[in-house]
Amino acid sequence: MFKRIINSQLFILVLLLSSGLCVQAQVAGKGDETPAPARPAPVVQTSGAPAPQVVTVVHRLNGLKVLSLLHRGGQSPKVVGDEFVTAREMLTNVTAGFALGDGKSIVARLPQAEAEVEFNFYWPTPSMQPAPTAPAATPATPAAPALAYGYQTPPQLQVLQRDGKTRAARYIGLDGETGLSLLQIEGLSSAPTHDVAEQQLQAGQRVRLLAPQRVNPTSGIATTAAPENLHLAVGEIEGKITGLKKSLSGKLARLIVQSPKLTSAFAGAVALNDAGETIGIVETSDAGEARLIPMALVRRAAERLLARRGSVPQPWLGVRGQSVAATPLAQFLARGWTEEEAALLRAKQYGILLTAVAPNTPAALANLRSGDVIVKLNEALVKSQEDFSFMLKEAGSGATVNFTVLRGDQWKAAQRLVQPPTPAPAALMPLELIKPVVVSVKLSESMNPVRSTWAAQNRSFFYSTDPLSAAGVESIPLTPKAAARLGASGGLLVVFVEQESAAARAGLRLFDIIESVNGQPASQSNGVTLLNSNNTQPKILTVIRDRQKFTFTFSFANEKVKKP
Secondary structure, three states, X not given: OHHHHHHHHOOOOOOOOEOOXXXXXXXXXXXXXXXXXXXXXXXXXXXXXXXXXXXXXXXXXXXXXXXXXXXXXXXXXXXXXXXXXXOOOOEEEEEEEEEOOOOOEEEEOOOXXXXXXXXXXXOOOOOOOOOOOOOOOOOOOOOOOOOOOXXXXXXEEEEEOOOOOEEEOEEEEEEOOOOOEEEEOOOOOOOOOOEOOHHHOOOOOEEEEEEEEEEOOOOOOEOOOOOOEEEEEEEEEXXXXXXXXXXXXXXXXXXXXXXXXXXXXXXXXXXXXXXXXXXXXXXXXXXXXXXXXXXHHHHHHHHHHHHHOOOEOEEEOOEEEEEHHHOOHHHHHOOOOOHHHHHHHHHHOOOEEEEEEOOOXXXXXXXXXXXXXXXXXXXXXXXXXXXXXXXXXXHOOOOEEEEEEEOHHHHHHHHHHOOOOOOOOHHHOOHHHOOOEEEEEEOEEEOOHHHHHHHHHHHHHHHHHOHHHHOOEEEEEEOHHHHHHOOOOOOEEEEEEOOOOHHHHHOOOOOOEEEEEOOEEOOOOOHHHHHHOOOOOOXXXXXXXXXXXXXXXXXXXXXXXXXX
């Protein structure tokens, strides 16, 4: 699977991009690229006002970062081979970027931004690193190309401006709420631009969507063909606003735009009106329809990233749930509600039924339970999962929120108080007679709440079967050749480290190699046995990082799952 992904997207781009300009780029394999001979290419004309705020961002990923992405998508190989270790540029993405107008900052929706999150979070400081022992001896190997290895390898980002200049950009971080990334270049040339006034946006309004496109070098017409030389230009299509979605606080949350020319290639495109004012950035795009992040949210995301000088996680609660109106009856029955009670709940057309509450999460620690129906967040009614998500994001990480909750046991208690003494039939029991429970929860944070909730829910299983996963580490064995390239005799390559986990606290980082446990070689077959043996005692992990050997003391004694 990973070969298909790499082959379909592996191209190195040398690109000059502005409204109406196009150039060519040569497909390249691993290692250095060779520029293609320049050939004349036609201008692709665009309509409407110029767009000086639109630039092009080129994001290159080395082999191990691609491996990390494949692992997150459940498509990682069973062992890490040499191709991942030596590939300096395995995957390259090109997307539009929006220059904020401050002379240095650019916001872009990078499709593989998650590959840079661990680098952003785990940039080493002296206090985080253990004292190294003597450098590990490097096994004799054939002459190796420059390695892709190193969690200290910074993101490879270039920005191509409308004046033809190509500049290396510094990655600031990923905003978990919007999925937007912030980059910076000192001395970025960008003309002043204006955001559209949100009150002027309405259904039926024309929208211009600008994004990089492949074009035929002779005709200048957009193409999906993949010749040896790629020719690209700023492509522009026209669409219409068909929907404006607001959060329960009344703020514009998303815009829906439709156009028969919309495809997935327009994810990340910058949307303008006819006057050249910026409307937003495309969050997702599919056949005929796109969801836009409005400019107010784009700028708030940039403010969060600048204030933190790094990635900003999303608020994390630790539950799974479904809209009451869309939940099948069987889900209510499985969680203690009767058929009559479920019918009354569904008739109200609001609320979220919690189908799972992961242990040791903010929700569990506040005593939220599977089967609870959340009807309000603070004072606002919760009508859908999308509402609930928007409201949590508006509250922000670290905020304390109050949930108004209906519970089956509260329902039955209310029935017993109804006159006459004989309990009334459930079908006659109005929701208003139930005294709701108010639960206060302090939200935590996570870059990927869905993944964090899944990990918390399954940690008790991992504790008995895979103590590394229980402690927040996911790893893949290295082939002998790949391990030798990295200065190790063998071991397990770390491809994920959960934030705030025992592994993160111990100092393990992405792309570390766990070479041995208590002096015994670590492998997929014996790693679990070594870690499980005498499990309450601290383990000594020997780790190779950037060809240096480090020693970590790793204890699982306090990592057992606590019951809420």
